[in-house]
Amino acid sequence: MHDDELLRRLGETARDEEREERERLDPRWDELAAGRLPAEEAAALRREAEETMEGRETAEAFSPLGAEFRARVVREARALLGTPATAMTSAPEPSERAEGAPADERAGRGEDAPVAGNGGVEPTVDAAAHRPESATRPPRRVERSPAPPRRRPRARQLWWAAAAALAAAVALVVILPAGDGAPLPAYEIRLAGEVRGERSPDPDDATERRWDEPAIFAPGNRFELVLRPERAVSGRLAVRTYRQEGGALLRWSLPVEGPHDGTVRIAGTVGAGIDLPAGESTLVVVLGRRGGLPVADEVVAQLGTGGHARTSDWLAWRQRLALPPGRGAVGP
Amino acid sequence: MSNDRAAELVARAIAGDEAALARLVDRLTPVIQARVARTLVLSGGAARRGDVRQQVEDLCQEVFMLLFADGGRVLKSWEPERGLSFDNFVGLVARRRALSFARSGRGGRRAEDPAPDAELERAAPESGPERAAVGREQLRLLLRRLEEELSPLGWHLFHLLLVEQRPVEEVERSTRMSRDALYAWRSRLRRRARRLVEEIGQKPAAARE
Numbered sequence: 109m110h111d112d113e114l115l116r117r118l119g120e121t122a123r124d125e126e127r128e129e130r131e132r133l134d135p136r137w138d139e140l141a142a143g144r145l146p147a148e149e150a151a152a153l154r155r156e157a158e159e160t161m162e163g164r165e166t167a168e169a170f171s172p173l174g175a176e177f178r179a180r181v182v183r184e185a186r187a188l189l190g191t192p193a194t195a196m197t198s199a200p201e202p203s204e205r206a207e208g209a210p211a212d213e214r215a216g217r218g219e220d221a222p223v224a225g226n227g228g229v230e231p232t233v234d235a236a237a238h239r240p241e242s243a244t245r246p247p248r249r250v251e252r253s254p255a256p257p258r259r260r261p262r263a264r265q266l267w268w269a270a271a272a273a274l275a276a277a278v279a280l281v282v283i284l285p286a287g288d289g290a291p292l293p294a295y296e297i298r299l300a301g302e303v304r305g306e307r308s309p310d311p312d313d314a315t316e317r318r319w320d321e322p323a324i325f326a327p328g329n330r331f332e333l334v335l336r337p338e339r340a341v342s343g344r345l346a347v348r349t350y351r352q353e354g355g356a357l358l359r360w361s362l363p364v365e366g367p368h369d370g371t372v373r374i375a376g377t378v379g380a381g382i383d384l385p386a387g388e389s390t391l392v393v394v395l396g397r398r399g400g401l402p403v404a405d406e407v408v409a410q411l412g413t414g415g416h417a418r419t420s421d422w423l424a425w426r427q428r429l430a431l432p433p434g435r436g437a438v439g440p
Numbered sequence: 441m442s443n444d445r446a447a448e449l450v451a452r453a454i455a456g457d458e459a460a461l462a463r464l465v466d467r468l469t470p471v472i473q474a475r476v477a478r479t480l481v482l483s484g485g486a487a488r489r490g491d492v493r494q495q496v497e498d499l500c501q502e503v504f505m506l507l508f509a510d511g512g513r514v515l516k517s518w519e520p521e522r523g524l525s526f527d528n529f530v531g532l533v534a535r536r537r538a539l540s541f542a543r544s545g546r547g548g549r550r551a552e553d554p555a556p557d558a559e560l561e562r563a564a565p566e567s568g569p570e571r572a573a574v575g576r577e578q579l580r581l582l583l584r585r586l587e588e589e590l591s592p593l594g595w596h597l598f599h600l601l602l603v604e605q606r607p608v609e610e611v612e613r614s615t616r617m618s619r620d621a622l623y624a625w626r627s628r629l630r631r632r633a634r635r636l637v638e639e640i641g642q643k644p645a646a647a648r649e
Contacts, residue, residue, distance in 0.1 A: 111630040118586065118633060119602030121579040126603070133478060141477060142470035162481075168493040169477035173469050173500060181465050181501060182458075185508040189454060189461075358505055359498040361491075 137170040183405055187355045292396070292418075293337045293370070297425050299323055301330040301378075319415025322388055322430035327379035334373050335395055335425070341370030344398040349374065350407070352390040352426065357404035360391065367395070384431040391429055396422025443520035450526075454512035465504065471527045472500050472534040479538035499541055503534045517591075523614040524596045532592040539588045578640070585636045590629075597625050 136153050139145040145153070157163030302323040325331060345367040350357035363381050366372040372395060376382040394407055402410070407424050410417035417424045449467070452460035476499045480492055507515050507530065518529045587595055600611045601622070612619055 111634050114633050114637070115602055115626075115630055117579055118583050119598075119605065121576070121583050122599070122603045125580065125583070129478070129482060133481065137477070138470075138474040141474045165492050166477075166481050169481050169496050170474070171493070173473050173497060177497060177500070178462070178465050178469055181469070181504045182462050184501070185453075185461060185465065185504060186458075188505060188508045189456065189511065353505075356505065359501055361495065361498050 133166070137166060141170045141172055143172045180404065183403070184356045184358070187405070292421075292423060293339050293341065295395070295423060296334075296336045296338070297416075298332075298334045298336070299427060300332045300334075301325065303329060319426050320428050322428040324430045324432065325378045325382075325384055326431070329378045330375070331378050331382040331384075332373065332375040333391075333393070335371065335393065337370035339370075341367070345370060345372075345395060346398040346401055347372050348394045348401060350392040350394070350404065351385075352392050352408070355408055357392055357407060378431070384429055386431050386433050388428055388430045390426060392424060392426045394422055394424045443526060446526035447518075447520055450512070450515050450518070454508075454515065468504070468507075468530055469500065471531050472503050475531045475534040476500055476503065476538045479535055479542060483538075483542035495541070499538055500534070503530075503537050506537060507533065519593065521616050522593055522596065523600075523616070524592060528596070529592050532595055536588055536592075536595075539584055543584065543588065582633065582636055582640060585640070586629075586633060589632065589636070594625070594629070597622070598629055601626065602629075 134153065136145055136149065140150055140153060154167050157167040303326045347364055347367060349360045349362045349364065351360040352358075362374050363376045364372060364374050372393075374382075374393070378384055392407060392411070394401060396402070401422055402419070402424075407417070410419070411424055411426055415426050446467075449460055449464050453464040473496060477492075477496050480495055480499070514533060518524070518526060520526065524532075586598070590598065597611070597615070600606045600614070601608070606614075608619060608622060611617070611622060615622075617625075
């Protein structure tokens with residue numbers, strides 16, 4: 109059979125799939141996403157969807173991304189395009205809605221605390237009455253990130269191992285100052301699993317790293333980042349994970365466990381759950397009181413040139429990561 | 441919105457007109473969301489992860505960033521005269537990103553693609569009803585890869601010529617492309633499809649010599 113026949117069969121397959129898609133997904137979902145579906149029809153569609161798990165998931169996927177999402181996109185597009193901020197009004201991030209507010213559908217679904225990138229649920233045609241909060245919240249007291257620590261001279265020996273590179277645990281510890289009146293305690297932040305190009309003869313001598321000094325990983329290695337408070341934290345916390353590209357923060361979906369008593373763990377296998385882009389990337393983790401997480405612009409501004417920042421409501425931590433091209437799985 | 445107005449809005453947004461940027465984002469959000477949501481829901485992967493809402497939001501944001509990166513390079517590549525509407529162009533960019541997400545394993549595989557490539561190789565029977573079934577799955581897999589790789593214009597041409605089976609004369613008119621250019625595209629599509637067959641490592645049973 110010739111390549112033309114292959115193309116013909118592909119066209120036929122595409123037609124089949126389009127037909128199946130039409131049968132499987134009601135076209136009214138598109139109208140709902142566009143906010144064009146009359147309220148009664150939207151309510152009826154949602155009621156039908158409630159009957160199955162797939163339907164509920166479809167309803168969530170198509171519920172309109174609202175003004176908060178759009179405002180965030182505009183801010184980040186502006187940063188990418190290099191357009192100076194002008195008269196844009198600053199809408200709150202999705203998870204900044206008031207705790208317990210009626211529109212908080214996520215809480216209604218029994219999700220106790222948003223995890224990485226969980227920005228909460230945008231207003232939908234059914235729940236459009238969202239009260240922007242940031243406009244009325246008093247300005248936060250901000251403690252600027254201290255200058256990155258100078259790298260201590262270390263008597264390390266190079267230990268590039270070609271055959272069995274080291275998957276070393278323990279990368280860095282950062283203790284953030286609690287600050288006067290800050291509701292969040294100090295946090296220990298620990299990154300483990302990196303494949304390190306250098307190895308200290310003294311395993312205890314591994315506590316200091318500049319944020320812009322990449323932690324090197326390889327496919328197949330375990331990645332584990334733990335943020336642990338010096339004492340248990342009461343109340344609901346939320347976490348967001350981002351990939352920083354220039355001045356923009358893009359949501360980065362990572363497997364987050366917690367927060368449980370304030371502790372958050374991001375863990376998985378590089379290449380299977382932890383999808384690091386080839387080359388270098390910058391991870392930013394933001395942890396704070398639910399309802400008090402900052403918008404991306406604020407995180408970037410407060411991080412400045414440092415590796416961490418903190419306000420009374422949240423803390424942010426940043427680290428460059430590297431996945432060298434062509435590096436195979438190593439370590440245990 | 442007409443193509444002319446869309447082109448003007450894009451140009452103004454990229455040039456730094458704040459109001460135009462906000463209008464463009466408003467205009468495109470439902471388009472992008474609908475494509476991303478469709479792709480994820482049909483992929484079936486989101487169900488296993490249980491966070492489809494977050495995936496939709498993240499992917500929509502990524503698509504926007506892709507459109508605006510490098511001074512709006514992707515947006516600028518839209519050629520209205522080729523007959524692809526602005527919404528459809530952006531929708532194809534969104535769909536391609538969502539397909540890539542689903543295929544990467546972060547969002548799971550299509551429900552209709554139950555077997556990974558290696559299993560398809562092992563399972564490929566030589567004859568009988570099973571052979572046709574496996575061939576169909578392989579064709580679906582091949583189609584996904586093709587859609588993921590082609591530019592919006594390439595996919596648009598594939599759709600016109602092979603899915604909708606429009607006569608070449610009609611496609612010439614609607615895309616303002618010469619017959620030679622269309623044949624060149626067709627040849628490109630053939631080569632791309634053949635290369636993907638080889639990459640997948642198993643010829644679709646129905647396409648074997």
